[in-house]
Amino acid sequence: MRRTEVIVAGAGPTGLLLAGELAIQGVRVTVLERLHEPDATIKSGSINVASAEILDRRGLLPAAEEAHRRRFAAVKALTSGQADRTVRELVGAGAREARRFPVMGHFAGMLFRNDLVDQDDPVLAAHTAVANGVAVPQYELEVLLAEHCARHDVEIRRGVEVHGVRGTTGDRTDDAEVVVETSAGEFAADWVVAADGGRSVLRKQLGVEFVGTAPELVGYQAIADFDDPGELRRGWTWTPGGVYAYGPIPGRILVARFGPQPEDRDAPVTVGELQDAVREVTGVPVTITGVRGRVTRWSDNARMAKSYRHGRVLFAGDAAHVHSPFSAQGLNLGFGDAVNLGWKLAATIRGWAPAGLLDTYETERQRTAAWVLDWTRAQVALLRGDERTAQLRKVVGDVLCTVPGATNRMLALSSGIMQHYDVSEDADGPVGSIAGDVELASGKRLADHAHDGRFVLVDRSPDGRFAEAARELGHRIAHVPDPASDTSLPSLLVRPDGIIVWADAGPSGDARRKLLDTAIERWAGTR
Numbered sequence: 001m002r003r004t005e006v007i008v009a010g011a012g013p014t015g016l017l018l019a020g021e022l023a024i025q026g027v028r029v030t031v032l033e034r035l036h037e038p039d040a041t042i043k044s045g046s047i048n049v050a051s052a053e054i055l056d057r058r059g060l061l062p063a064a065e066e067a068h069r070r071r072f073a074a075v076k077a078l079t080s081g082q083a084d085r086t087v088r089e090l091v092g093a094g095a096r097e098a099r100r101f102p103v104m105g106h107f108a109g110m111l112f113r114n115d116l117v118d119q120d121d122p123v124l125a126a127h128t129a130v131a132n133g134v135a136v137p138q139y140e141l142e143v144l145l146a147e148h149c150a151r152h153d154v155e156i157r158r159g160v161e162v163h164g165v166r167g168t169t170g171d172r173t174d175d176a177e178v179v180v181e182t183s184a185g186e187f188a189a190d191w192v193v194a195a196d197g198g199r200s201v202l203r204k205q206l207g208v209e210f211v212g213t214a215p216e217l218v219g220y221q222a223i224a225d226f227d228d229p230g231e232l233r234r235g236w237t238w239t240p241g242g243v244y245a246y247g248p249i250p251g252r253i254l255v256a257r258f259g260p261q262p263e264d265r266d267a268p269v270t271v272g273e274l275q276d277a278v279r280e281v282t283g284v285p286v287t288i289t290g291v292r293g294r295v296t297r298w299s300d301n302a303r304m305a306k307s308y309r310h311g312r313v314l315f316a317g318d319a320a321h322v323h324s325p326f327s328a329q330g331l332n333l334g335f336g337d338a339v340n341l342g343w344k345l346a347a348t349i350r351g352w353a354p355a356g357l358l359d360t361y362e363t364e365r366q367r368t369a370a371w372v373l374d375w376t377r378a379q380v381a382l383l384r385g386d387e388r389t390a391q392l393r394k395v396v397g398d399v400l401c402t403v404p405g406a407t408n409r410m411l412a413l414s415s416g417i418m419q420h421y422d423v424s425e426d427a428d429g430p431v432g433s434i435a436g437d438v439e440l441a442s443g444k445r446l447a448d449h450a451h452d453g454r455f456v457l458v459d460r461s462p463d464g465r466f467a468e469a470a471r472e473l474g475h476r477i478a479h480v481p482d483p484a485s486d487t488s489l490p491s492l493l494v495r496p497d498g499i500i501v502w503a504d505a506g507p508s509g510d511a512r513r514k515l516l517d518t519a520i521e522r523w524a525g526t527r
Helices: 011-025 049-057 061-078 083-092 137-153 201-205 271-282 326-350 359-382 387-402 406-415 468-473 508-523
Strands: 003-011 029-033 157-159 162-167 178-180 183-192 210-213 217-226 237-238 243-244 252-258 288-299 302-305 313-315 455-459 477-481 491-494 500-504
Touching: 003 011, 003 326, 011 029, 011 137, 011 302, 011 326, 049 326, 061 137, 061 210, 083 162, 137 157, 137 243, 157 243, 162 201, 178 326, 183 201, 183 210, 201 313, 210 217, 210 313, 210 406, 217 271, 237 271, 271 288, 302 359, 359 387, 387 406, 455 468, 468 477
Parallel strands: 003 029, 003 183, 029 157, 183 313, 455 477
Antiparallel strands: 162 178, 178 183, 210 302, 217 252, 217 288, 237 243, 243 252, 455 491, 491 500
16 A cells, blocks of 8 residues: 555645645645546636745745746737737736736726735735736646755656545544545555535535535536637626626637526537536537537535544635635635645644644635635625626725726736734734745845745844744744834744744844744744
C-alpha cells in the first residue's frame, strides 16, 4: 500500500494550491485526480485580486501576468482587435494601468464601471500590485499550479478515481492512518483533504451534512457555433425568462433560466438542450450547429458543509461549499480555503501547531463561505425576469451604485480584499485583514519575502527591536527590517496566508511588545 503524509482528492485549483502550500512546508503530498488531463472546458475566465495576491506571495505572479497577457491578446484577436468595454471589463486594460485597481466583474450582470471607481480610495490603492495578473482562465491556472507542485515534488496521480475512505476518520485525537480506496488500489496517509467538488464522494460517504438552499435556476455555458446569432445582444441581458451573456469571445454564451432542475443532473448536455435554453431565455430562434469543447450545466444550489472536518478528513473548495457561479466567487473561495488550511495542517503534522490552530480553519473559512453564499443568493434574486425585479435592478444599478464610493465598496467586496478574521482581541487598524501591497524601503515588497510560506515580520522600528521576538523562530518567521521615515507606517506580523495578526504604528513600549509575543505564540507557536 502506498503511503504519504497527506492525500488531496481533486486536482482542481483548490487541490493543487493546497498541495503546493503543504509541500513548501516540507509535507509529502499525493494528489489523486479522476481526469487524465486538466479540464479545458470553459469555466472561470479570471481570478479575483485576493487570489492573485496569493499567487504573488508564492512567487507565481509573473506566470499569472503572462497568462493575463495571452488572454488579453487572444480576446483582442478574436474580436478583430476591437477591445470594447465588455472585453476591457473581462481582462483589464493591460500594462498601461499596471498600478490601478482592476475594474472587472459584475453584480447580477451589472458590470462595474471604470468611470464610477475612485482609484485614490486607500482601500483599493493598497491592492494594485497584481492588477495585470487577474485574467487567468481556470485551465491555465491549473497548469500553472501543477507546474508549481512539480517543482516541489508533489505527486499528482491522474486517472485515479476516489471511491471512499476507511480508518480512523471519526476520532479527532486518534493518530492512526486513513486509507483511501481508489480505482488504482489503496493509498494510506496521515490526513486526507477532500477537494473533490460539489458532489464530493468523501463528504457524502462520511455523512457530513450539506446545509443551505435549493436551486431555483439552471444555467449553461459554452462556446457554440451558431448558424446565425441573429439578434443576440452582446454583454448581459435580462429577459422575462432569465438572463444571458453573449460574447465577447465569438460564440461564447452563458444562459440561466428559472424553473425545474433536469431529471439527470449528471447527464451530458446535448446541443438540443443548450439550444432550447438559449431560445427560451433570449427569445431569439437561433440554431446551434455544434459546440467547441464541453457544455457546462450548473445551478444556484447554495450549500455549505456543516463541519469542515471529520476526524482526519478535511473539506475544501466545492466539497465544502457550493453556490451559483455569478461573480466567479467559487474558484476564489476555494483558493482562500487552500491557503488558510495549508500552513495550519502542515503545522499540525510537524507538531508545532499551537492549541486549536487547525480548528481555526473551520471557524474562519465557514464565516467567509456564508458571506459568499449570501452574496450569490442576492444576485440570483436580482436576476428574475418580472417587472418589479427589473425596477429593483434599475434602482441598484442606476441609483445606488452611482453614489460616490458605492461602486468602490461593491468592487472591493467582489474582489475578496475585504475578508477579515477575528485573530486578536487587539484588533486595531489592519489586524485581521489581508496585507495587500506592502512596499518596503529596500524596493521590495512584503510578498517577496513570503515565497517560502513563512510568517513575515516587517520591523519598522528605528532600532530593529522586534528582531529578538522572532530570533528563535527564524525557521518559521522571516524578520524583515524596514526602518521607515514615515512613522505612521506600522510594523506587521503576517501569517503565511497573508493575514495580519499584529500591527504596531506607535511608540513600541513593553505593552506593544507583549502583544507581539502573544500573537507569535498564538499563531506561530513556540520553539
